[in-house]
Amino acid sequence: MTHLPSSHPNVGNDAAAASLLGFVRHGHGPEPVLVLHDWLGDHGNYAAMTPYLDGDACTYVFADLRGYGLSRHLTGACTVDEIAADCLALADHLGWPRFNVLGHSMTGMVTQRLAANAPDRIKRAIAVCPVSAAGNRLGPDAYAFFASTAHDDEAFCRLMQYVTGGLGRGWAQAKLRRHRASVAPACRIPYLDMLVHTDFVDEVRGLTTPYLVIVGDKDPGLDEAAMRQTFLAWHPNAQLRVMPNCGHYPMQECPPAFAALIEAFLADKAV
Numbered sequence: 001m002t003h004l005p006s007s008h009p010n011v012g013n014d015a016a017a018a019s020l021l022g023f024v025r026h027g028h029g030p031e032p033v034l035v036l037h038d039w040l041g042d043h044g045n046y047a048a049m050t051p052y053l054d055g056d057a058c059t060y061v062f063a064d065l066r067g068y069g070l071s072r073h074l075t076g077a078c079t080v081d082e083i084a085a086d087c088l089a090l091a092d093h094l095g096w097p098r099f100n101v102l103g104h105s106m107t108g109m110v111t112q113r114l115a116a117n118a119p120d121r122i123k124r125a126i127a128v129c130p131v132s133a134a135g136n137r138l139g140p141d142a143y144a145f146f147a148s149t150a151h152d153d154e155a156f157c158r159l160m161q162y163v164t165g166g167l168g169r170g171w172a173q174a175k176l177r178r179h180r181a182s183v184a185p186a187c188r189i190p191y192l193d194m195l196v197h198t199d200f201v202d203e204v205r206g207l208t209t210p211y212l213v214i215v216g217d218k219d220p221g222l223d224e225a226a227m228r229q230t231f232l233a234w235h236p237n238a239q240l241r242v243m244p245n246c247g248h249y250p251m252q253e254c255p256p257a258f259a260a261l262i263e264a265f266l267a268d269k270a271v
């Protein structure tokens, strides 16, 4: 991976440069792919799968949202509109008039926001274990538990084990270390509130963007049934794939199989 900081010299003006999302680029192929991370990780979620990606076919840009990883210094409103605007600014900076977008979990809804805001710019969308435009309406106890992971290391580890069907302590602790090092404390709850309370379903129904929706069969909440009631119900050109023996993090739990799945979709010449 090539590391390009957000202060890359090709940025057009100071204001744009100051708020450009940090990113990591991989590959040089003709198919541009903007890759977004989840609530609890950053671009590092994808490190295990990059050796299996075809860099001659695609150019991947792994972006960090404000408050995360290479954008840890950037503050903001932590809304889906802000993320979508930041993504389009990054695509402009990269010289990408039209591109593919991949969102994971929390940023599943960002793929929909982008497809609704800029349908001519989004070639295809991939939504991985995604929270949809309907938000993830957690009840009070579940919300309190999710919120506690922002400061309670044990709760964080329990969540990491729960959403992967019981992976071990080593997995949970590795996720915890990366999270605590790369996610600014001030943005943890605001992004949770975004993923819980956002609702723009009426703006995405009927969008014809080609969609690949991927879930793991060990992800307890964001499962096949949930996808059929959301993404598959709203997007006429959506297809669903269920990854076997995989939880909420296919890019880390099943890297080569996940890479093959997304690249088969990205290679579809009909689009």
Ligand SMILES: O=C(O)CC1=CCC(=O)O1
Pocket: 038, 039, 040, 104, 105, 106, 107, 159, 163, 221, 222, 248
């Ligand atoms: O990963 C996210 O963005 C949010 C989330 C954490 C566990 C889960 O099921 O969703």
